[in-house]
Amino acid sequence: MPDLENLVASEVFQGLNKVQQAEVIIWAKTMQGISCVTISDLSSSFVDIGLHRPNTTRLRDGLRKSRNVLTVKRDAYAPSKVFEQDCLKKFSGFLTRKKPEIEEAILPDDFLAEEPKLLQSLGRQVNATYQFECYDSTSVMMRRLMEALIIRAFNKNGARAEILDGKEYLPLEKLIDASDKTTSFKLSRGVRKAMLRIKLLGDKGAHSPTYSVRKQDVDELSTDYRATIADLLST
Structure with a gap:
């Protein structure tokens, strides 16, 4: 699961334009178990992580033209497999490892x-x-x-x-x-x-x-x- 707060603060993320940033946020959200991300959710996510709210019309147009995301349903997007793998390599340093659930096998x-x-x-x-x-x-x-x-x-x-x-x-x-x-x-x-x-x-x-x-x-x-x-x- 990506550490979104630190990812957003990174130079790599800050150097992206709004559409590219949205693509990365879509990837990060789906890594958290969400199947797809809507324009409305994206807009809120930008604000939640301390960025300016994007122009939704321009953002929608940019995502429609993007090869990095797929339109799952109207105004809802998921990362392409290629982009997903690219993000895993590029942002591997921001992935947090979930601790395994340890059973009480020997000691309560x-x-x-x-x-x-x-x-x-x-x-x-x-x-x-x-x-x-x-x-x-x-x-x-x-x-x-x-x-x-x-x-x-x-x-x-x-x-x-x-x-x-x-x-x-x-x-x-x-x-x-x-x-x-x-x-x-x-x-x-x-x-x-x-x-x-x-x-x-x-x-x-x-x-x-x-x-x-x-x-x-x-x-x-x-x-x-x-x-x-x-x-x-x-x-």
Whole structure:
């Protein structure tokens, strides 16, 4: 979908005459899902984007003569296929990418809704990589989010010193051990075992030269993973 505001402000657009500008607006509007654009809509669009309202008679005549647009019905136009492709090349820098709808495949959206943006992003990536069948990546993101939440738990409970080795955080296996032994917060029984399984799968996804994580591997771990994340978030 074109970013019409920035497109209109560009030197390329500003250098066009009114009919040519109208052709580009027709293309941009149809890229937004509109089947055709009327003269009346075009006139309003010029004003909406901060340009002078065009003379509709001259605009209509210009569009009728244009090879770049097709008359779909009386005073309603759509871009030709050739012009559409030309605009896609010429104005590619002004196309915005629609974010895909990510399903709650592993983690419910509300798990991390109140957390910092970084943690929300990690959770979204867990779900997205699973949805698009990138299971090695899923295992790595599951591991990374868990590690971030272990660190969060210690920091939140004033026990950061317990997981530092000098200025650096301990490696994940030692973080897991520390979370099992700390008196600063308490995790549910069995969480340590689940954490080690999550770590092992993430390690395989990141480092194994001979094994690629499968959907079944992730599915078998997903219930324990959700419970582990929920437990860490409750500390």
